[in-house]
Amino acid sequence: xxxxxxxxxxxLERFCADAFAAMGVARRSAELLGGILVEAELRGHASxxxxxxxxxxPVVQRGAINAKPxxxxxxxxxxxxxxxxxxxFGGLTFTRALERCxxxxxxxxxxxxxxxxxxxxxxxxxxxxxxxxQGYIAIxxxxxxxxxxxxxxLGRVLGNNPWAFGIPVGDSDPFVLDIAPSASFxxxxxxxxEDAPLPDGWALDKDGNPTTDPHAALVGTLxxxxxHKGYGLAMVSEILGSVLTGGDFGPDSGQSGKVxxxxxxxxxxxxxxxxxxxxxxxxxxxxxxASPLRPGVDEIFxxxxxxxxxxxxxxxxxxxxxxxxxxxxxxxxxxxxxxxLPLQ
Numbered sequence: 001x002x003x004x005x006x007x008x009x010x011x012l013e014r015f016c017a018d019a020f021a022a023m024g025v026a027r028r029s030a031e032l033l034g035g036i037l038v039e040a041e042l043r044g045h046a047s048x049x050x051x052x053x054x055x056x057x058p059v060v061q062r063g064a065i066n067a068k069p070x071x072x073x074x075x076x077x078x079x080x081x082x083x084x085x086x087x088x089f090g091g092l093t094f095t096r097a098l099e100r101c102x103x104x105x106x107x108x109x110x111x112x113x114x115x116x117x118x119x120x121x122x123x124x125x126x127x128x129x130x131x132x133x134q135g136y137i138a139i140x141x142x143x144x145x146x147x148x149x150x151x152x153x154l155g156r157v158l159g160n161n162p163w164a165f166g167i168p169v170g171d172s173d174p175f176v177l178d179i180a181p182s183a184s185f186x187x188x189x190x191x192x193x194e195d196a197p198l199p200d201g202w203a204l205d206k207d208g209n210p211t212t213d214p215h216a217a218l219v220g221t222l223x224x225x226x227x228h229k230g231y232g233l234a235m236v237s238e239i240l241g242s243v244l245t246g247g248d249f250g251p252d253s254g255q256s257g258k259v260x261x262x263x264x265x266x267x268x269x270x271x272x273x274x275x276x277x278x279x280x281x282x283x284x285x286x287x288x289x290a291s292p293l294r295p296g297v298d299e300i301f302x303x304x305x306x307x308x309x310x311x312x313x314x315x316x317x318x319x320x321x322x323x324x325x326x327x328x329x330x331x332x333x334x335x336x337x338x339x340x341l342p343l344q
Contacts, residue, residue, distance in 0.1 A: 003324040005343040012050060012320060013038050015334065015341050019053045022337040023060045024067030025089065033091045033122070040123040042314040043307035045178075046326055047186035048123040054329035056089075057336070064256040065089060065119050071096060079108050082245060085118035087257035090142070091126075093118050094261055098127050098138075101265040105136055109270040114240070115261040116247030120144070121162075125178035127263065128166025129304070132174035135274060137266040138166040141237040143247075145254040147185045148222045151231045154208045159254040160185055160222055161237030168268075169302075170282035176304030181230030181237075182222035188214050193325040237262075319344075 007015075016034030021027050034053070041049030059065050069088025073081050081100050085093035093115055101111030121127070121142050131138035144159030160180045167175040183202040191198055192214035203217035204210060211217055224230030241260035242249040248258045268277040285302045293300065314320050322330075327343060334341035 004321050005324075005327045006319050006321050007327075007341075007343050008319055009038065009042070009315065010318075011340075011342050012041070015330070015339060016050055016053050018339045019057070019333060019337060020089075022339065023057060025092075026068065029089075029092050032095060033089060036091050036122050036126050039126060039311065041322075042311045042320060043125075044310045045123060045125070045307070046323065047184050047190055049326070050322070051186075051190075051326045051329060052120075052122060054333040057333060059119075059256050066257070069093070073100065079104050079110050080112040081114075083113060083115040083118075085115055087117050088119065090115075090119040090121040090259060090261065094121055094127055094140075094263070097261070097263055098130060098265070101138075101263055102131060102134060102136065105265040105267045109267045111263075111265040113261075113263040114245035115263075116242065116245040116259075117257065118259045118261055119256045120259060121261060123178065124162045124164030125166070125176050125304075125307075128164045128178075129174055129176050130166075131265050132166035132168045132176065135168050135268070136166075137168075137268060138164075138264065139266075140164050140261065140263040141240055142261045143238050143241045143249075143254045143259050144180075145185070146251040148182050148224055148231075148234060149204070149208075151224065151228045154221075156221055157251055158231070158234040158238070161234045161241070161254075163233065163237065166304075167281065168278065169285055170278040172282065172285065173305045173308030175281070175285070175302055176307065181233040182224050185222060188217050188222075190325050192218055 013034055016037050017031040020030035020033045037050045037052055060067055066087040069086035071086055071093050072084040075082040083097050097113035097115055101113050104111030124140050127140055128138040141163045144161050146156040146159050148158045148160055150157055160182045162180045164178040169175050197212040198214050203220055203222055205216040205220040238249055240262035242253050245260050247260040288302055289300045331341055
């Protein structure tokens with residue numbers, strides 16, 4: 001059997017929505033969650049794409065995620081809101097927080113949200129991209145499962161807590177930077193599934209020794225990027241997403257149902273007219289792209305540009321190719337839930 005299989009994008013979207021619906025999520029919400037995963041997949045982020053649908057089925061089964069949460073908006077002001085996610089899927093609650101922030105930013109120029117009692121966001125880039133496509137600047141961060149040691153420490157104390165930034169660039173693809181203070185643990189899992197060695201500097205084994213063995217890394221820890229720099233960024237995420245919101249903090253704060261998020265949406269018109277900002281951003285990225293190229297490089301991309309191009313090409317093609325490490329768990333889930341997965 002081939003290691004790669006092709007599927008129509010509309011079938012992929014339908015499968016993901018059907019999977020979340022089978023987990024107990026309301027149909028409209030299931031379509032939203034599935035859409036986030038497919039978007040990530042088409043934009044080249046397979047580690048945070050459709051492979052997550054099978055991953056979350058046992059999490060829902062054991063009750064760590066509430067498929068039908070009663071989300072509450074608390075401590076609301078003209079520019080801010082605190083959200084209790086009721087242990088639901090992060091993609092649902094954070095979408096509601098984003099929508100509330102967009103309304104507030106449209107009225108007051110700024111919208112800020114804190115979320116607690118939530119779960120993984122899937123991919124933070126989705127939310128800042130949505131804001132940037134509507135002309136806003138957005139910054140978000142979130143708390144993830146503890147897989148990283150503090151500088152000089154040993155053991156899983158901090159999450160590989162992501163940061164995402166979205167900024168409109170005139171008529172071009174928005175600037176979207178989605179990063180974490182260490183290598184992606186999802187990518188470590190994918191390396192382990194393929195028995196592929198990790199790059200140097202990604203991980204430590206359980207005893208604190210550097211390792212390129214993904215299986216040793218799965219029971220060890222990730223190495224903070226830039227040592228104290230990545231460590232400090234991970235702490236800031238937890239301070240904003242958990243300490244500030246009143247949620248759980250500490251080594252178990254990134255577990256499903258205990259996750260905290262933070263979001264800031266800003267209207268550029270607080271500083272200058274939208275057309276002026278659009279023109280300046282367009283000129284800025286043009287200067288970056290026009291810089292000299294290294295040997296063998298054909299083009300310089302700004303963050304988010306390549307992903308936007310990949311998504312447009314995939315949607316125009318109408319199909320997407322999945323690696324075995326992605327489609328095989330999906331095939332198993334389809335059999336368990338009795339869903340159609342028309343792979344080619």
